[in-house]
Amino acid sequence: MWRLNLIKEISDKGKWIISSDVAIVIADKYPKAQQHFLVLPKADISSIFELTREHLPLLEELHLLASNIVEVRGLQLKDFNVGFHAEPSLERLHLHVISQDFVSSCLKKKQHWNTYNTELFVPYEVLRDKLKAENSYQRLSPDVIHALLATPLCCNQCDFKPRNLPLLKEHLEQHLQNKSGQNNCVIYTKIETAKDKINKMDAKEKNEHIKEQIIQNIRNELKKKINDKEHILIESDQAVVVKADYPKAQYHFRVVAKADIADVTKLTVDHLPLLDHMMDLAVQIMEKQDHLPSRNFRIGFKADPFWDRLNMHVISHDFYSMSMKRIKHWNSFNTELFMPFQQAYIMLSSEGAIEPISEEESEKLKLQVPLHCNQCDFESPLLLSLKAHLYTHWQRKEHERGIKKQTDSIVKLLDEVKLDDNAQPLPSAISEGQSQQEVSTENVYGPPVNMMNQANINNPFRGTPPRFGIAAAAPPQRPGNPFVNAPRHQWPGNPFARAPRPQQKVYPYGYASRPQLAGNHLGPPSRPYGIHRDNMQPRGPMPPRFSPAPANTVFASFNQQPRFAPNNPQNQRPRAPKQQQNQRPRAHNPQQNQRPRAPNPQQNQQNPPQLTYNPNQTKFRPKHKPTPAANAGQPAAK
DNA sequence: GTTCTAGAAC
DNA sequence: GTTCTAGAAC
CATH class of the missing domain: 3.30.428.10 (HIT-like)
Known part of the structure; x- marks a missing residue:
């Protein structure tokens, strides 16, 4: 069950970055920013919905570990969001400690963004105060959650409202590259200018x-x-x-x-x-x-x-x-x-x-x-x-191509020998021939290019990201x-x-x-x-x-x-x-044997037929x- | 939580 | 022509 993945994760002590008597810090497996950690209690607390006033000391301990991990990394807590998801999907209470850059290849969906940048993210202080006041944290209604997940994207560092997530990601990278980004945000300016024109x-x-x-x-x-x-x-x-x-x-x-x-x-x-x-x-x-x-x-x-x-x-x-x-x-x-x-x-x-x-x-x-x-x-x-x-x-x-390569290299060697019948093959020529064969063999029997082996030197398109993992299948056969x-x-x-x-x-x-x-x-x-x-x-x-x-x-x-x-x-x-x-045997046609084939006049012409184009045979x-x-x-x- | 994919969007 | 996204499946 995937909901227990986090519990499995912390069972491996090798993944603990910091731990105390009551809590553990691990790195998020799919970080949504440059720095992304999780702080979890050792006690089996499923989620924020189980928390009461009694857990306030535990919460404080979790927050202390959060500030520790930031400090250990030589960073400042003010550059982080520290809080819980209002609708967590994995079991075991976990506090997110995430840097505000949100530059990460794991940030793929709008809902990823919105779970950290809307009310779906409950800052530590908000939860603490809520528990103090109400002794529990109430689940949001499905409608509210749905609406929050669909919130239009908006940059967390300026008022840029991108059309889609890739544009936001590109924009966020600019912020990261240039911390004083608001004034120099090229993309933002370009889009605003285009918007003005279209608004008219x-x-x-x-x-x-x-x-x-x-x-x-x-x-x-x-x-x-x-x-x-x-x-x-x-x-x-x-x-x-x-x-x-x-x-x-x-x-x-x-x-x-x-x-x-x-x-x-x-x-x-x-x-x-x-x-x-x-x-x-x-x-x-x-x-x-x-x-x-x-x-x-x-x-x-x-x-x-x-x-x-x-x-x-x-x-x-x-x-x-x-x-x-x-x-x-x-x-x-x-x-x-x-x-x-x-x-x-x-x-x-x-x-x-x-x-x-x-x-x-x-x-x-x-x-x-x-x-x-x-x-x-x-x-x-x-x-x-x-x-x-x-x-x-x-x-x-x-x-077949590999065999041809080998044959070519042999023919090349023989050809060189022909130049002088008395000449002895040079050691360099032999070693060159051998090395060519070795390379050929490697290419022939290596994994197929383009889909299976990005490193194959024969693949002119290497670097294309792999996508399909298709197993080879023989054409259908009848035993x-x-x-x-x-x-x-x-x-x-x-x-x-x-x-x-x-x-x-x-x-x-x-x-x-x-x-x-x-x-x-x-x-x-x-x-x-x-x-x-x-x-x-x-x-x-x-x-x-x-x-x-x-x-x-x-x-x-x-x-x-x-x-x-x-x-x-x-x-x-x-x-x-x-x-x-294209050589396929012609289907048996009994009519063909009923009378001798008419002579093809073109066969008797001195010149072979000229290539012709029949407009009735094509679309x-x-x-x-x-x-x-x-x-x-x-x-x-x- | 992620991966995959059809269909919409660009 | 590709990219993006929502929703299903796990």
Whole structure:
């Protein structure tokens, strides 16, 4: 029973700071100020309601100990409140000795404040006099207690009346920092000035004005980031890359445009070069992530953005983060609310504009359940179970990543040996290789980042306060069923088999690194060109983007080709291989076997099909029909 | 007494 | 978009 917690606390003599024959002083377990002590009688007196005149000597003794503890700490009693709670919640009479600063992380609720700063706090002298006069202390009525708990906040050192507790706490800290605070209270002055302005408006106007102003201020925050040099990871003349304030995955960045463009729906065909440039920055920030291939990232725009500035998300697809707290957080990245970069790019180049998603549709998508895992067939109506499930994916990926790190270090060693067949490996090279492996192993098998281990060096977001203690849970399995890991529609004899759900619109191409141009304002190449980090195969020099590749160029993988120039025949290319996560066996369709498949005319064309955008297959409708000029093969970018 | 969380507030 | 708070649970 939690009401007995205090009695348990004093049973541990180690917690006694001062004691006498009749009383004990301990520190409050959850101090509400810089100094907060409790003085308790050794006798089993439950509360102030049991006290009579007979207890006056005991009360005096309690007060004496109170002044002792203050004296012992080298402080003055006048800076303390000494008294009892009118409605105590813990058993055993206890006298609070609390400093008047009220600066403490344990002061969390308005009612905490009001139990010390209204009539709910009974000073020692008041109780003493009451007992002398009436021989008892009467309980306050529940209504009175309720009203006192709801008393509007007011600073105990000046007449500042804050709107909420955090503002009061901030204000109290200023008092503490500057004891002569009343005259120099910056916050107080600022709020008073704002109040004066608002007071001149009528009530309705006032409410709307305040709300609008607050929301606008929040929306503007992203604009401020552009000038916040301290938090910019990469900067160019057109955009900056910043870490997402509330990352929704292990790696989550925003590429924010410097131009005053509110969101993706305000883009026109003239902005295609800007988009291409933003993708360049996205590639750079992905390259900086340790041994994380670009295919593990999702890049795109929120279709229903909140911030008042065009920003492109670069987010790892683990979605493993403490900030993923709401269903709408998940759906904003895993439904049509997220517009992949390529889709935006193609819509702009073919249609000239992107129409905003309707409010009704947006609300529906935000709350859509069940939530589907983005890496397998798992689904759940609960975000918490999905998060636990995502953790299992994350763990496996981290393991693979660690193995790749080790392989990379071995390849590096072998490569160095190749330079001179007769050369002996340097002891330094071996020790370097070993140390790298050790580090890798530690990272692979260490506790997961972001949720479990704030100290992990791989966690770019360490420092975020831990919140969830979610245990890892394996995806649901059926014992004895050999198809446990197969999609549900493949289970034999399943009368409720369904076809695989439509693939989410995931950006299908991994963005591989490209060599940086000499004199590029974004800096020198991050590693020697020649061996690609992801496939570890030697490749030839890259052709300049959007210009014909030399006839003898052999592309080691799809990823190494130039990304976008849809209208340039040189860049028309076969579809990228599907990522493993999206490879689901097609459901059995008997109709397919009834007649031979019609030949696909596109397969016989000399050039592979060009990427096309079908407005009927998406909820993002173009603002207007494409003009003939838009289809005439004008260069889309650069 | 605290912790947790849905829903309101900003 | 997050923060704040009241009320339930312990």
